[in-house]
């Protein structure tokens with residue numbers, strides 16, 4: 436009989452070797468310790484044994500049951516640990532795997548140009564000031580000596596927003612030039628003034644390779660009691676060299692602006708044909724990047740600066756134009772389309 440108990444325990448041990456989950460463990464438990472198990476049958480039959488045998492066999496049965504239970508319990512612990520190890524393994528991170536390269540952003544080409552322009556003028560002693568993109572007709576045109584019938588004031592060219600209630604002749608508009616900042620600064624400050632202002636301007640232009648309904652300008656203004664056209668020439672010449680390199684050729688071309696007298700347009704040598712003439716420079720050999728001149732006394736009068744005592748120069752350059760030239764880009768629209776393939780190359 437005792438041998439049989441030993442065998443039963445052996446059978447449990449063998450069955451437990453392969454059990455590695457709760458389901459298998461429960462099956463083993465019910466087949467060795469369940470109601471229909473051999474052990475339970477033997478327990479049920481205890482009553483039929485003789486009074487001599489009963490305590491001995493009963494004790495053996497209990498010991499065997501306890502032994503089986505403790506073996507199963509022990510395996511249950513092992514299975515728990517196994518489950519835990521499996522989870523750890525499944526969720527473990529391979530620290531030797533190469534990581535994902537993070538995408539690093541960059542500055543938009545226009546921002547790069549803008550920062551470069553700011554750096555150049557800061558080293559020349561200019562302050563940087565902000566202007567408003569929404570302006571009124573007075574600051575965008577009248578104070579800049581632009582007569583009421585000037586074509587630029589036409590609704591075909593300028594985006595008007597609404598009439599100001601208290602003054603129906605003075606309409607709100609999206610500024611068409613950063614020259615408005617000249618007026619704002621001179622209205623509130625007496626010379627010496629030496630500022631640049633960078634910002635967005637708007638014109639009612641149909642987009643094409645050289646036009647956009649919005650674009651960026653840098654406005655410069657220097658007013659003092661002895662400022663001359665030669666100063667303007669030196670400043671812009673230095674700017675062109677710093678922006679485009681030592682061997683850049685530039686020129687002033689006589690022009691007309693209502694707010695400067697004399698006025699000029701500022702050209703640099705065509706980077707493509709080097710002056711021979713090509714389609715980019717329309718056979719002229721030169722590319723225009725902005726306008727400049729000496730502040731017209733009428734502008735000084737409008738802002739309350741003594742035009743007998745002070746002189747000043749001003750300039751306005753196209754930042755988009757400069758960016759196209761610097762990066763040899765064929766079309767202004769590429770700057771505003773946010774095509775990542777393009778941006779990745781220049782940012």
Ligand code: DAH
Pocket residue numbers: 611612613614654655692694695698725726727728729748749750751752
């Ligand atoms: N505001 C002019 C334009 O948008 C550019 C310009 C010309 C600005 C002459 C100036 C200047 O300050 O003096 O076409």
